[in-house]
Amino acid sequence: MFDDPASSPDTETKRLPLTGNHHKILLTGATGYIGGRLRRRLETESCELRCLARRPEALEPQVAPGTEVVRGDLLKPETLHAAMRGISTAYYLVHSMASGGDFTREDREAAQGFASAARAAGVERIVYLGGLGNEDALSDHLASRQEVGRILRESGVQTIELRASIIIGSGSLSFEMIRALVERLPVMVTPRWVRTLAQPIAAQDVIDYLIAALDAPPGRSLILEIGGADRASYGDIMAEYARQRGLHRVMIAVPVLTPRLSSLWLALVTPLYARVGRKLVESLRNETTVSDTTALEMFGIRPRGLAEAIRRALADEEHEFAERR
Ligand SMILES: NC(=O)c1ccc[n+]([C@@H]2O[C@H](COP(=O)([O-])OP(=O)(O)OC[C@H]3O[C@@H](n4cnc5c(N)ncnc54)[C@H](OP(=O)(O)O)[C@@H]3O)[C@@H](O)[C@H]2O)c1
Numbered sequence: 001m002f003d004d005p006a007s008s009p010d011t012e013t014k015r016l017p018l019t020g021n022h023h024k025i026l027l028t029g030a031t032g033y034i035g036g037r038l039r040r041r042l043e044t045e046s047c048e049l050r051c052l053a054r055r056p057e058a059l060e061p062q063v064a065p066g067t068e069v070v071r072g073d074l075l076k077p078e079t080l081h082a083a084m085r086g087i088s089t090a091y092y093l094v095h096s097m098a099s100g101g102d103f104t105r106e107d108r109e110a111a112q113g114f115a116s117a118a119r120a121a122g123v124e125r126i127v128y129l130g131g132l133g134n135e136d137a138l139s140d141h142l143a144s145r146q147e148v149g150r151i152l153r154e155s156g157v158q159t160i161e162l163r164a165s166i167i168i169g170s171g172s173l174s175f176e177m178i179r180a181l182v183e184r185l186p187v188m189v190t191p192r193w194v195r196t197l198a199q200p201i202a203a204q205d206v207i208d209y210l211i212a213a214l215d216a217p218p219g220r221s222l223i224l225e226i227g228g229a230d231r232a233s234y235g236d237i238m239a240e241y242a243r244q245r246g247l248h249r250v251m252i253a254v255p256v257l258t259p260r261l262s263s264l265w266l267a268l269v270t271p272l273y274a275r276v277g278r279k280l281v282e283s284l285r286n287e288t289t290v291s292d293t294t295a296l297e298m299f300g301i302r303p304r305g306l307a308e309a310i311r312r313a314l315a316d317e318e319h320e321f322a323e324r325r
Contacts, residue, residue, distance in 0.1 A: 023047075023048065023086070023087075023088040023089075024047070024048040024049075024050060024086050024087050024088055025042060025047050025048065025049050025050070025087065025088070025089050025090070025091065025214075026050050026051075026052060026083060026084060026087040026089070026090040026091065026123075027039055027042065027049060027050070027051045027052070027091045027093070028051075028052050028072075028074065028090070028091060028092055028093055028094050028114070029091070029092075029093030029094045030051040030052075030053055030059055030063075030069075030093075031053055031054075031055070031058060031059055032093060032094070033167075033169070033171050033172050033173065033203075034093050034129060034167070034172075034203070034206065034207075034210075035091070035093040035094075036062075037169075037203060037207050038091065038093065038207055038210050038211075039051060039063065039067070041207050041211060042211075043063070043064040043066075043067060045211070048066075048068075049066075049067045049068065050067075050068040050069075050070060050083065050087065051063065051067060051068070051069045051070070052070055052071075052072040052080075052083045053069060053070075053071065053072070054071070054072070054073050056069045056070065056071045070082065070083050074094055074109075074110035074111075074113055074114050075096075075106060075109055075110055075113065076113075077113035077116070077117060080113055080114060080117035081117055081120065081121065083117075084117045084118055084120070084121035084123055085121055086121075087118075087121060087123050088123065088124045088125065089123070089124065089125045089126075089127060089214060090114070090118050090123050090125070090126050090127070091126075091127050091128075091210070092111070092114060092126055092127070092128040092129075092148070092152060093128075093129055094110060095107060095145070096110060097141070097276045097279050097280070098276050103140075103141075103144065103279060104140055104143075104144045104147075107144050107145075107147070107148050108144070108147060108148070108151065110148075111147075111148040111151040111152055112151055114126075114152070115151055115152050115154065115155030115157070116155065118155060118157045119155045119156055119157050123157050124157070124158065124218070125157065125158045125159070125160065125213075125214075125216075125218075126152050126155070126157050126158070126159045126160070127159075127160045127162070127210060127213045127214070128148065128149055128152055128159060128160070128161045128162070129161075129162050129164060129206070129210065130145040130146060130148060130149045130161050130162070130163050130164075131145035131146070131163055131164065131165075131283075131288065132163045132164060132165045132199070132225055132227070132288040132289065132290065133146070133163075133283075133286045133287070133288050134287075134291055135286050135287065137286075138283075138286055139282040139283040139285070139286055140279070140282065141279055141280055141282065141283045142283050142286055142288075145163075146163075149161040149163075149223065153221045158218065158219065158220065158221050159221040159222075160213040160216050160221070160222050160224065161221070161222070161223045161224065162206075162209050162210065162213065162224050162226050162295070163223060163224070163225050163226065164201055164206055164226050164227070165198040165199045165200055165201065165227055165288035165289065166178075166198050166200045166201075166237070166288070167200070167201055167202075167203050167206055168200050168201065168202050168203065168228070168237075168306070168309035168310055168312075168313050169202065169203025169204075169309075169312075169313050169316065170313045170314070170316035171316075172203060172313075173276055173277070173280070174280065175313060176269065177269055177277050177280070178234075178237055178238055178241055179241065180268045180269040181238065181265060181268060182238050182241045182242050182245070182247060182249060183245070183247070184268050185249070185268070186247075186248070186249060186250065187249075187250045187252065188238070188249060188250070188251045188252070189252050189254055190235065190251045190252065190253050190254070191253075191254055191255070191256055191262075192253070192254075192255055192256065192285075193234060193284040193285050194233060194234045194235035194238070194251065194253065195233050195234075195235060195253075196233060196234060196284060196285060196286070196287055197231050197232070197233055197287045197288075197289050198231070198232060198233070198234060198237070198287070198288045198289065199227030199228055199230070199231050199232075199288060199289045199290050200227075200228050200230070200232060200237055200306055200309060201226060201227050201228040201303055201309065202228060202303065202304050202308070202309035202312055202313070203313070204304075204312065205226070205228065205301060205303040205304060205309075206226065208299075208301045209224070209226050209295065209299065209301060212298075212299040212301060216298065222294070223292075224292075224294055224295035224298070225290040225291065225292045225293075225294070225295060226290065226295050226303070227289065227290040227303065228303045228304060228305055228306060228309055229302075229303055229304060229305035229306075230305040230306040230307075231289050232306050234284060235251060236306070237306065237310075238251070239251075240306055240307055240310055241310055244307070244310055244311060244314060245314070262278075262281050265281075266278055266281070
């Protein structure tokens with residue numbers, strides 16, 4: 001089933017020296033996919049870690065001894081001041097797409113509350129993971145992700161905004177949508193967006209960049225575009241997934257993605273993924289490739305290509321985690 005079953009997801013994880021004086025780190029989104037992986041990684045580094053969670057009781061049993069968990073909600077600014085106290089770097093790994101409300105408004109308010117609490121507490125750096133996309137007509141989702149970055153920068157606190165396309169890893173929402181479609185549909189009626197170019201990146205490489213952002217030069221805020229070694233269309237990603245799983249899949253292209261077609265697709269994924277997926281589908285028309293290579297030049301990270309990223313995702317022991325969500 002796997003080309004390289006011996007390859008464990010963690011065996012090649014690069015150790016990036018934390019060279020600066022990082023004091024204390026605040027992590028938001030630690031119950032989420034990226035934040036959860038980053039938490040485990042930070043717990044192996046020599047830094048003091050505080051996690052902010054809406055439901056600390058769900059996170060506390062998972063964290064390492066020494067990791068502090070505090071209750072907080074980015075939509076309740078009064079809960080943020082104590083969480084920010086003494087923090088030098090604050091990670092923003094949160095989005096509101098799973099909420100039933102207006103995610104653009106909620107994400108704007110969350111970013112505003114976070115930005116002003118960080119500024120008031122004298123936080124030195126914010127690290128934010130947002131989304132790639134340079135077109136004028138961005139989807140609501142991608143436009144909102146970029147608005148969050150702008151709000152964080154406008155706080156005056158140095159902000160390192162990493163922008164990524166689809167993240168390949170077991171449990172990542174966009175990867176789980178691809179998995180659900182390819183696993184369950186022998187014949188796929190695919191809309192035009194299967195030809196849209198993305199630059200998928202392995203979750204491990206994203207975590208390396210999030211860690212490396214701690215050592216970015218102090219001073220001005222940066223927008224850093226990050227991507228895997230390959231540019232690939234969504235159709236290419238599905239074809240590579242099918243190839244590695246030994247599945248024969250036929251794709252028949254149609255010119256548009258009708259609401260009916262997309263809702264049939266989303267019915268194949270778990271309820272949480274479907275709720276968020278409904279808001280993500282519109283973004284698939286936007287090209288999400290790297291056009292500025294500053295991140296590659298600034299850090300010694302050489303992200304892997306699509307085939308290797310999928311191989312690792314399939315070998316990932318966290319499959320169970322993905323199934324539980
Ligand atoms: N996954 C991808 O393919 C991908 C691609 C590009 C960029 N990104 C970016 O990566 C970041 C993390 O995404 P993810 O995939 O890890 O998301 P995720 O798994 O859905 O996690 C979202 C996290 O946000 C938290 N959260 C939501 N609203 C909150 C609030 N009001 N206050 C405090 N916490 C709140 C959730 O906590 P609860 O447990 O309390 O709900 C959860 O921990 C996002 O900025 C996203 O745009 C992801």
